[in-house]
Amino acid sequence: MIKRSRLNTLYGAIFIIAIWWLMHLFYSSSVIPSPYIVIINFFNKLLPVLIPHIAMSLYRIITAVLLAVIVGISIGLLTGVNEKVDQFFSPVIYLLYPIPKIAFLPLFMLLFGLGNSSKIILIMVIVIFQIIVTTRDSVKNINPEYFYSARSVGVKGWKIYRHVIFPAILPQILTALRITVGTSIAVLFYAENFATQYGIGYYIMNSWIMVNYVDMFTGILAISILGLLIFQVIDLLEEKYCHWVKVGNQEEREIR
Amino acid sequence: MIKVSNLDFSYQNEKVVENINFSIKEGKSLAIIGPSGCGKSTLIYLLAGLLKPDEGVIKINGNIINNIRKKTGVILQNYGLFPWKTVFDNVALGLKVRDYDKNKIDDMVKNALEKMGISELHNKFPAELSGGQNQRVAIARSLVLNPDLLLMDEPFSALDALTREEMQNLILKIHKENNLSYLIVTHNIDEAVFLGQEIAVMKEGKFIHMIDNPYFGDIKLREKEEFFELCKELRVMMSEDDLL
Numbered sequence: 472m473i474k475r476s477r478l479n480t481l482y483g484a485i486f487i488i489a490i491w492w493l494m495h496l497f498y499s500s501s502v503i504p505s506p507y508i509v510i511i512n513f514f515n516k517l518l519p520v521l522i523p524h525i526a527m528s529l530y531r532i533i534t535a536v537l538l539a540v541i542v543g544i545s546i547g548l549l550t551g552v553n554e555k556v557d558q559f560f561s562p563v564i565y566l567l568y569p570i571p572k573i574a575f576l577p578l579f580m581l582l583f584g585l586g587n588s589s590k591i592i593l594i595m596v597i598v599i600f601q602i603i604v605t606t607r608d609s610v611k612n613i614n615p616e617y618f619y620s621a622r623s624v625g626v627k628g629w630k631i632y633r634h635v636i637f638p639a640i641l642p643q644i645l646t647a648l649r650i651t652v653g654t655s656i657a658v659l660f661y662a663e664n665f666a667t668q669y670g671i672g673y674y675i676m677n678s679w680i681m682v683n684y685v686d687m688f689t690g691i692l693a694i695s696i697l698g699l700l701i702f703q704v705i706d707l708l709e710e711k712y713c714h715w716v717k718v719g720n721q722e723e724r725e726i727r
Numbered sequence: 728m729i730k731v732s733n734l735d736f737s738y739q740n741e742k743v744v745e746n747i748n749f750s751i752k753e754g755k756s757l758a759i760i761g762p763s764g765c766g767k768s769t770l771i772y773l774l775a776g777l778l779k780p781d782e783g784v785i786k787i788n789g790n791i792i793n794n795i796r797k798k799t800g801v802i803l804q805n806y807g808l809f810p811w812k813t814v815f816d817n818v819a820l821g822l823k824v825r826d827y828d829k830n831k832i833d834d835m836v837k838n839a840l841e842k843m844g845i846s847e848l849h850n851k852f853p854a855e856l857s858g859g860q861n862q863r864v865a866i867a868r869s870l871v872l873n874p875d876l877l878l879m880d881e882p883f884s885a886l887d888a889l890t891r892e893e894m895q896n897l898i899l900k901i902h903k904e905n906n907l908s909y910l911i912v913t914h915n916i917d918e919a920v921f922l923g924q925e926i927a928v929m930k931e932g933k934f935i936h937m938i939d940n941p942y943f944g945d946i947k948l949r950e951k952e953e954f955f956e957l958c959k960e961l962r963v964m965m966s967e968d969d970l971l
């Protein structure tokens with residue numbers, strides 16, 4: 472399965488590069504540089520220039536996502552397990568959920584400073600709602616028989632979380648992450664245009680201002696590889712911890 | 728072994744178990760038969776200590792049950808296996824939470840799987856197994872905890888006739904070998920007669936008949952005249968009450 476998805480990634484890359492190259496030929500302007508030059512530039516600048524930018528972006532995203540996962544799952548569990556807490560929290564969540572959180576960046580910069588904190592918090596706030604709602608709904612949907620079953624062999628207390636709740640909700644959490652990570656990269660790109668000299672978003676916009684389109688495209692290439700990396704990590708986690716979902720699905724397909 | 732007196736239970740306002748009384752002596756068995764929705768599963772949950780009765784008392788070996796009991800094995804209606812755990816991990820769960828050391832768990836689980844004839848499945852997930860195989864895993868999961876009382880909730884209802892008889896024989900064998908007391912809930916008349924030393928007919932939360940089964944324990948019972956007689960008697964009993 473992994474092999475096939477790697478192969479698919481390769482097809483995808485070839486397809487995109489082909490279109491890019493055609494557009495380069497068609498426009499024949501420096502605004503769309505040739506993929507070849509960009510890729511060479513990418514490898515030349517990878518170590519000295521790009522890695523520090525990528526590392527900074529990765530640091531921001533990973534911190535934000537980890538925080539969102541920890542806090543989001545906690546709130547989600549609280550609301551999912553306890554009906555009273557849910558009745559109190561849900562209206563609040565539903566009111567805040569649809570607001571474009573990106574509008575809060577100026578506010579966050581005033582509250583948390585111009586540095587990393589405001590950027591990390593912005594991404595975290597975007598990811599966390601998806602995690603809260605997913606966790607809450609998945610917990611509510613766990614078949615009560617699983618709880619009886621666990622208790623009947625002596626599982627109790629926090630071990631119920633370890634053996635029943637967490638494994639049951641993990642597949643949905645990973646799906647939610649996959650959905651929000653795309654958004655969070657886009658938001659990161661935006662946030663990195665303010666008050667920073669590091670980050671792949673800054674690098675792209677800076678290259679644009681300097682009218683260096685080869686560097687700009689190199690940055691775009693880097694950000695897409697960054698996204699790909701994050702998706703691969705999620706896939707890997709899924710492969711390792713949610714293998715049972717795939718097995719179940721396969722079985723269903725065979726029955727049909 | 729187990730003594731139940733005046734048991735009552737309601738979900739919200741709906742009374743599901745009403746004034747149930749019975750006892751099972753050590754090493755004996757009881758089959759409970761009744762239509763679906765009559766409260767059989769609820770009764771199992773109560774006996775397992777998973778739910779608390781509104782009224783009445785359940786005593787096992789003299790102790791009042793109001794929580795789960797370590798030596799009671801439970802097989803729930805849909806096997807109760809966790810789809811995210813392999814066969815091995817499903818069977819090992821009860822041992823793990825009892826904090827046994829790893830080698831001991833390994834040995835005990837392997838042993839239990841071997842007894843059920845499913846050793847080669849230890850790395851599979853429940854979704855990869857047939858109904859009969861999952862049933863064996865569920866039994867292994869209970870037996871590995873070395874229970875002295877086994878509660879089974881329609882354990883074989885999803886199996887084909889042949890596998891079902893095979894599993895019934897297996898339960899009878901385990902019962903004889905280990906002097907295991909058990910209670911089985913079923914909606915199958917043959918099964919009640921084959922596996923119940925006593926048979927209770929349940930309807931709308933009550934036991935409406937209680938009969939002795941003098942033929943219990945014969946592995947060849949299904950081929951005998953008495954078996955059909957008793958099945959017929961039970962069937963008449965159950966349909967009579969439909970007319971009332």
Ligand SMILES: Nc1ncnc2c1ncn2[C@@H]1O[C@H](COP(=O)(O)OP(=O)(O)O)[C@@H](O)[C@H]1O
Pocket residue numbers: 738739741743762763764765766767768769770
């Ligand atoms: N968690 C629950 N909440 C409310 N009612 C329930 C619940 N579980 C079962 N019931 C009701 O209790 C009755 C008995 O259910 P159950 O014990 O599962 O019966 P059986 O196992 O004999 O089919 C049914 O009418 C069912 O709808």
Ligand SMILES: [Mg+2]
Pocket residue numbers: 764767768769804880881
């Ligand atoms: Mg039932």
